[in-house]
Amino acid sequence: MLFVVGCGAAPVAAERAGAPPGPPVVDPEGEPAPPQPPPKDGRAALNTEYFLGSEAEEQAQFAEFARRIQELQKESSRSREQPLQRGFHAKSHACLRGLLHLERARDPRTRYGVFADGQPERAVIVRFSNGVGWKQSDVALDARGMAVKVLGVPGPKYLPDEPSTQDFLMTNSPTPVGRDAVEFMEFARANASGRVAELFFTVGHASTGALALSRTNPVDSMVTEQYWSGGAYHLGAHQAVKVTARPCDPALARHPDRSSPDYLRKDLAEAAHGGICMRLFVQIQADPELTPIENASRPWDPAVAPPLPVARVLLPPQEVPADAASTDACDAMAFSPWHSIPAHKPMGHINRARRYVYAASQDARRATPTRGPE
Ligand code: HEM
Known part of the structure; x- marks a missing residue:
């Protein structure tokens, strides 16, 4: 059963008073509607989540995924002789501090x-990471992550561990591997055992991960x-969006020396000396088929859902300490899309699963649960 910490069961939609039946009017400031049973005619509606099967089936699935991620963490730790760490995105390049500064216009x-x-303006902490659940050289094929934790955000939250944060998690691919968490977890298993190529070529539906897997080449720089x-x-209970971040200067180029296995951290430290600026955009869902919620492997074409600038993530000039204590502090943090207020509630099967899988990964890697950063 899903619960909202501190959120009443406020009605999410009301019929227009005295008007003929039409689409429900959604209060943007209210609690977003829960997922619906799958549509009988197969046609999805705008701003609507649908259970994959039933709510009970999903809950059983998510409990199983949570168990499986902990198994993968233990397996990776054993086979790679590394400490038990994040199920994904184990290697931090750095956690940087800065500000979320809203675009005026x-x-x-x-x-x-x-x-x-x-x-x-609000304070932020940004963790830059590699994608896999173990530490490896930055030249190895992998996804890259940027996780933004906005601090000092009032309002009810879906998770009890951080009372005033709002996280935005992103990777450097427009789509994840898989249309939903079922496909993602198959990828997770294949990835951990080094069978991604096999999965990619032999399992028909793994083609839904083709875009994500094609973007795993080594990168010049995290920035x-x-x-x-x-x-x-959600962006307000009445809208669905995807979020994207890119350098404020689209022409920014960096050419690091790739001879070190940790060249991305070194490059990030150098970039941080001069200050870093990333611009945050949202794409508003335009059409339930062209910009779907329940099939995450279909990219939202910017021609259909144009990216609208909302804020800058400003990381002022700072040192990236290379000592173990600062790396440990960065590693010990917990990011989750469910560190969220109702106005940004995660949507879709792939996100619903993450509520349980991230918590399981965090439990497994923490001897004692840590608190939030504030
Ligand atoms: C939908 C697109 C997804 C994106 C953009 C994404 C992005 C990220 C990022 C950036 C991190 C690192 C957070 C940090 O810095 O601590 C992360 C961690 C993680 N992701 Fe995802 N992820 C996605 C989907 C999934 C799915 C579907 C699963 C599994 C069902 C998953 C499992 C994990 C796990 C287990 C962690 C580590 C959690 C922890 O121990 O803190 N991710 N993800």
Whole structure:
């Protein structure tokens, strides 16, 4: 059963008073509607999540995925002789501090949640990472992650461990591997055992991961990449969006010496000396088929859902300490799409599963659960 910490069961949609039946009017400030049973005619509606099967089936599936991720963590730790760490994104390049600074001229449709009027700046911590659940050289094929934790965000949260944060997790592929968490977890198993190529070529539906897997080449720098949320999120209870971040200067180029297995950390430390600026955009769902919520492997074409700038992530000049204590502190943090207020509630099967899988991964890697950063 899903629960909302501190959120009442507020009604999410009301019929237009006295009007003929039509689409329900959704209160943007309310609690978003829960997922619906699968549509009988197979046609999805805008801003709507659908259970994969039934709610009970999903809950059983998610419990199984949580168990499986812990198994993979233990297996990776044993076979690679590394400490038990994140099920994915184990290697931190650095955690940097800065500000989320709202764009003054942002589209009125984007002014919800942390992008609402009233507080133009909030503190953030940004963790840059590699994708796999173990530490390996930065030249190995892999996805890259940028996780933004916005601090000082009031309002009810879906998870009890951090009372005032809003996280945005992104990787450098427009889509994740898999249309839903079932396919993603098959990938997770194949990835951990080094069978990705086999999965890629032999399992028909793994083609849904083709775009993500094609973007795993080594990168020049963490600060020249574009990052995407992959899954959909609410932006106010009445809209669905995807989030993307790219360098404020689209022409920014960096040419690091790749001879070190940790060249991305070194490059990030150098970039941080001069300050880093990433620009955050949202794409508003435009069409239930062309920009679907329940099939995360279909990219949202910017021609259909144009990216609207909402904020800058400003990381002022700072040192990236290379000592073990600072790396440990960065590793000990917990990011989750479910560190969220209702205005940014995660959507879609792939995101619903993450509520349980991230918690399981965090439990497994922490001797004692840690608190939030504030
Ligand atoms: C939908 C697109 C997805 C994106 C953009 C994404 C992105 C990320 C990022 C950036 C991190 C690192 C967070 C940090 O810095 O601590 C992360 C961690 C993780 N991801 Fe995902 N992810 C996605 C889907 C999934 C799915 C579907 C699963 C499994 C069902 C999954 C499992 C994990 C796990 C287990 C961790 C480590 C959690 C921890 O121990 O803190 N991810 N993900």
